[in-house]
Amino acid sequence: MNTAILQRPTLVLNRDWQPIHVATVARALVMVYQGTAFVVDPDDFSMYSWSDWTELAPVDGDPFIQSVSLRLRVPEVVALKEFDRVPFHSVPFSRRNLFKRDHNTCQYCGRQVAAELLTIDHVIPRAKGGESTWENCVLACTDCNRRKGSRTPEEAGMKLRRKPVRPKWRPLYASREIRVESWTRFVSEAYWNVTLEK
Secondary structure, X not given: OOHHHHOOEEEEEOOOOOEEEEEEHXXXXXXXXXXXXXXXXXXXXXXXXXXXXHHOOOOOOOOEEEOOOOEEEOXXXXXXXXXXXXXXXXXXXXHHHHHHHOOOEOOOOOOEOXXXXXXXXXXXXXXXXXXXXXXXXXXXXXXXXXXXXXXXXXXXXXXXXXXXXXXXXXXXXXXXXXXXXXXXXXXXXXXXXXXXXX
16 A cells, blocks of 8 residues: 555545545545545545445546555545534644745745745844744745845835735645645635635
8 A cells, every 4th residue: 555645635625515624545534434524526526435435446547545455546525424613723834834825925025036045034033032933934035035134124124015924724735735636626716815805
C-alpha cells in the first residue's frame, strides 16, 4: 500500500455539501468505513457507502490503493452524514501559509517576485518586542527588507499595502500542495472571498 497515496488530501463536505475541512485519504476512508460519511463522485455527484465504493474498479491512470483482496479507488471528496455545524479552524502560522496569505507579494512595494527573493518581515521588529504572529509578520522583498532594517515602517518612511491579519480557515489552506481539480465543483474562490452583506 502506497503511504503517499494515503496522505493525499480529500475534501470533506458538511451534510449540506458545504466544504468544511480537508482530511487525508486514510482518514476519509476510515470515516466512510465507519459509516459517518459517503464518498461523493465529483463527476455526477453520486454518493457511495463503503460497500458500494469497494465494488467500483479504479479508472485507468487514477491512483488506487492495493489491498490483499481488492483495488480501492482513492476518494477526492466525502460528505458527512450527520454533521450540521461548521467548526472553527485557525490557519496554522507557517511560512507556506504566510506566502499564501500575502500571495507571494511584497507588502511594501507590491512586487510579486520569486519566493527565494521574499523574506518574512516583522512589522514591529523583534528587537523592539515584535512577535512572530499573523498580525505582525508580512512578506517583504529583499530590497524593502534591507531598506526597512530593524525599524518600524513609520520610522523607515514606508507604508504597508494592507494591515496583516490572521486568515480565516478554508480548504485552500490545506497543508498539502497537491491540486485536486474536482474540488472546483465544490469550492470556488468567489464563494470564499466575496464580502458578505451585514
